[in-house]
Amino acid sequence: MYELLKNLDRRWIFLMMLLCVSVPxxxxxxxxxxxxxxxxxxxxxxxxxxxxxxxxxxxxxDPASEGELGPMATxxxxxxxSKKLRMYxxxxxxxxxxxxxxxxxxxxxxxxxxxxxGEDYVNLGFKSGGEGVIKxxxxxxxxxxxxxxxxxxxxxIPMMQGVDNIRQMDLIVNVSAGTAGTKEWVQYAVTxxxxxxxxxxxxxxxxxxxxxxxxxDQLPGLLGAIKGAAEYExxxxxxxxxxxxxxxxxxxxxxxxxxxxxHLLMIALIIAGNVIYFTDRRRGGR
Amino acid sequence: xxxxVPFLIASVPGFVLIVAYFIPPAEGWGESVSIWFDVLAxxxxxxxxxxxxxxxxxxxxxxxxxWAYSAITVAAFAITLIIGLTKFGVHPxxxxxxxxxxxxxxxxxxxxxxxxxxxxxxxxxxxxxxxLAFYVASAAFRAFRARNTEAVLLLSTxxxxxLGRTFAGVYLTGWLPDALSGLRIENLTIDIMRVxxxxxxxxxxxxxxxxxxxxxxxxxxxVDRSYxxxxxx
Numbered sequence: 224m225y226e227l228l229k230n231l232d233r234r235w236i237f238l239m240m241l242l243c244v245s246v247p248x249x250x251x252x253x254x255x256x257x258x259x260x261x262x263x264x265x266x267x268x269x270x271x272x273x274x275x276x277x278x279x280x281x282x283x284x285d286p287a288s289e290g291e292l293g294p295m296a297t298x299x300x301x302x303x304x305s306k307k308l309r310m311y312x313x314x315x316x317x318x319x320x321x322x323x324x325x326x327x328x329x330x331x332x333x334x335x336x337x338x339x340x341g342e343d344y345v346n347l348g349f350k351s352g353g354e355g356v357i358k359x360x361x362x363x364x365x366x367x368x369x370x371x372x373x374x375x376x377x378x379x380i381p382m383m384q385g386v387d388n389i390r391q392m393d394l395i396v397n398v399s400a401g402t403a404g405t406k407e408w409v410q411y412a413v414t415x416x417x418x419x420x421x422x423x424x425x426x427x428x429x430x431x432x433x434x435x436x437x438x439x440d441q442l443p444g445l446l447g448a449i450k451g452a453a454e455y456e457x458x459x460x461x462x463x464x465x466x467x468x469x470x471x472x473x474x475x476x477x478x479x480x481x482x483x484x485x486h487l488l489m490i491a492l493i494i495a496g497n498v499i500y501f502t503d504r505r506r507g508g509r
Numbered sequence: 510x511x512x513x514v515p516f517l518i519a520s521v522p523g524f525v526l527i528v529a530y531f532i533p534p535a536e537g538w539g540e541s542v543s544i545w546f547d548v549l550a551x552x553x554x555x556x557x558x559x560x561x562x563x564x565x566x567x568x569x570x571x572x573x574x575x576w577a578y579s580a581i582t583v584a585a586f587a588i589t590l591i592i593g594l595t596k597f598g599v600h601p602x603x604x605x606x607x608x609x610x611x612x613x614x615x616x617x618x619x620x621x622x623x624x625x626x627x628x629x630x631x632x633x634x635x636x637x638x639x640x641l642a643f644y645v646a647s648a649a650f651r652a653f654r655a656r657n658t659e660a661v662l663l664l665s666t667x668x669x670x671x672l673g674r675t676f677a678g679v680y681l682t683g684w685l686p687d688a689l690s691g692l693r694i695e696n697l698t699i700d701i702m703r704v705x706x707x708x709x710x711x712x713x714x715x716x717x718x719x720x721x722x723x724x725x726x727x728x729x730x731x732v733d734r735s736y737x738x739x740x741x742x
Contacts, residue, residue, distance in 0.1 A: 233647040240646045254676035259699060287634040321626060324616060351554065352547030359543045362536070366544055373614065374602075428674075435707040436714060447702075450674045483675035485642060490671055492650040493664065500654045 229499050236492065243488045247480030254479055262454035265423040265444030266302075268394060270462075274307040276393040277386070281408060282326070284400035285318040288427050294475035295425035295452035296322060296398045298459050300330040301472060303396070305463040309382050310344040311392065313368075315356060315403040320349050320372055322398075329471055341371075341380045348372030353403030357411040360389050361420075390419040397424040405434055409441045417441075425451060453479045512737050519736075522546075523729040561586060585629075592621045666701060673698025 246252075258266070272278070280299065284292045303310050310331075312323040323346050331338055338344060347368050350356045359366050364386060370376055377383045389395070395412065399405040405424040413420045423444040426434060431447035438445060446455050452475035464472050522542040529539025565579035573579075591597070598621040599613040615622045655661045672678045678694030685693050691700070727733035 231650070233650075236647045236650055237643045240643050244642065255679075256676075257679055257695070259695070285634065286631040287638040289631075289635065290638065318626075318630070321616060350547065352543075352550040355543050355546035355550060359540060359547060362540055366540070367547060374612075432702065432706045432710055435702055436711045438703075438707075448674075479675065483677055485646075486671040486675050487677065489646055489649055490668055492646055493653045493667070496650045496653060497655050497664075500656075 225499065225502055228495050229503075239488055240485065243484040244481040247484050248477075250480075251477065252480035252484075253473075253476060254483060256453045256457040256476055256479065258454040258458050259451075261438070261445050261447070262451055262458060263444075264439070265425075265446055265451075265455055266458040268421065268423045268444055269299075269302050269306070269308075269396065272306060272308055272393055276308050277391060278303050278308045278310055279389055279392040279395045280310050280312045280323075280326075281315065281395060281397040281399075282312060282319050282322045283315045283404045284322055284398055284427075285316055286321075288400035289322070290478070291427050291448050291452070292398050292400060292425060293322075293325070294449065294471075294478065295446050295455060296326050297330055297471050297474065298452065298456045299396050299398065299425070300326040301334070301464065302459045304331050304335045304338060304344075305459075307338075307343070308393075309342075311347060311382075311386075312344065313347040314349045315353055315407075316400070317349055317351075320346070323348075323372075341375070342382055345380055345382055346372040354407040354411045357403070357407055361412050361416060362388050364388050390416050392420065395420060395422040397422060399424055399426045399430060401427070401430065404430070405442070405445075406430075406437075409434075409437050413441055425455070449475055449478050449482060512734060515737050516731055516734060520729050520731065523725070527729075558586070558590070589622075589625055592625065597621050666705075669694055669697050669701060 269278070280303070282296055284296075300310070312327070314320050314323060316322075327344065327346060331344055340346075348371065350367050352359075352367075356367060360368070365377060368377055371380060385391070389412065395408060397405050397408050399408075405422070405426055408422055408424070413422045422442060424434070424442060425446035426448075428448035431445065431451075434442060434445055446452055456472065456475040460472055522545065525535075525538050525542050529535045529537075529542070562583065565583050568579040569576050569583065593615055596611045596613065596615050599610050599615055599617055600620075601608045601610055602612040602614075605612055613620075616626075617623060653664065653667070655664050672681065673694045678698065682693040682695075690696055724733065728736065
């Protein structure tokens with residue numbers, strides 16, 4: 224056994240990882256989710272808003288991180304649409320508009336056909352400049368956004384009437400895969416205007432530790448990676464989504480199956496690696 | 510002159526932004542400078558594209574090692590750029606069906622640009638990201654050793670986080686009574702993130718902030734001009 228482990232080719236590890244990820248997907252394995260305080264805080268921040276309140280949906284991610292962030296973007300859109308909040312979508316990442324398109328196409332247009340573009344939701348599209356964009360639109364949104372993503376003049380969009388800057392938003396919902404993302408929204412939007420702006424966010428696993436220092440004053444709620452998404456999805460769907468529990472609205476919880484088995488494999492590999500290490504030491508090896 | 514003008518371009522807006530932050534009547538100046546920044550950021554895309562072409566065309570010209578990859582990069586860049594800019598295959602805007610095709614959306618479902626995005630960009634980027642899982646597993650097996658006390662602490666934390674971020678944490682320690690709920694793995698995970706990770710990150714962030722302030726002042730005052738290059742070319 225020792226010799227087998229010591230000479231284990233890494234291609235066997237790759238194969239084990241492949242099986243650990245694919246088998247739960249094929250078997251549709253599901254595990255219960257128990258929401259933590261941070262997921263509950265995100266849910267409560269959105270849930271306490273009233274019908275017609277303005278929410279800035281900043282989708283700052285791309286297809287590379289869609290695996291982690293796509294399901295939470297879907298759940299955010301579903302939650303806001305269920306509450307009939309007015310959703311202002313925008314992106315600081317070049318392929319963010321495609322992520323917005325996906326959320327609008329799969330959630331808003333499919334399950335909320337009564338919501339009207341321009342009255343209930345609008346896609347402001349991508350603007351380059353990262354934190355520079357955030358700084359400008361906190362004081363004057365029209366300096367940068369003269370049209371929406373479809374080329375319609377901002378002034379011709381009913382839900383943009385009376386919106387001069389994003390400080391008039393009741394909440395910022397940010398889905399972030401890096402820079403520019405949640406950190407920049409906290410630093411350049413929420414921190415200078417603590418009386419006007421609040422933010423909740425969902426981010427990748429590697430980003431989450433960097434955002435914890437902002438919790439809870441500057442960032443009341445945070446969804447960390449697919450686990451956070453699954454907890455939030457559970458909260459949203461148990462309250463609003465009895466009829467649509469399957470499909471894209473269970474995607475985060477479905478992805479927790481492969482994550483569980485893959486994590487167990489990682490633990491097993493680390494233990495096996497250390498067994499080899501200590502056996503070597505006992506035998507006077509390296 | 511070659512160094513003074515770029516220095517002034519960097520320095521003046523920097524000071525304007527500082528002044529605008531502390532003096533409310535000067536907020537408008539700060540806003541103008543921020544808009545310049547956004548315009549420059551858009552122009553940087555052109556600069557980036559030009560640089561990409563320069564580097565890879567040189568490599569192709571010299572037939573350096575791996576020049577075929579450069580050729581693929583340039584071809585992919587050119588095809589995507591041309592299709593995106595010309596809105597090739599895009600239908601006219603539904604509101605104005607009699608207008609030219611470029612009134613339509615380049616991201617429209619079914620267009621060549623959408624096809625490139627959906628069937629080339631998305632699978633490629635997702636695949637690269639997903640490969641991490643395989644390499645991390647292999648690296649964990651070969652390198653994650655309990656060599657000393659620090660490594661043991663790191664390993665213990667790893668196990669707690671790996672279990673706590675899945676249902677395994679709840680399953681293994683969910684039986685603990687409420688009085689000992691702090692020892693449940695999912696709660697230990699939260700505490701590690703909330704206390705140790707936060708404390709460590711705050712220390713790092715404060716250090717970075719102090720360093721950034723110091724370097725920024727050196728740049729704004731012209732003490733550090735290394736970002737301007739050597740000035741020879």
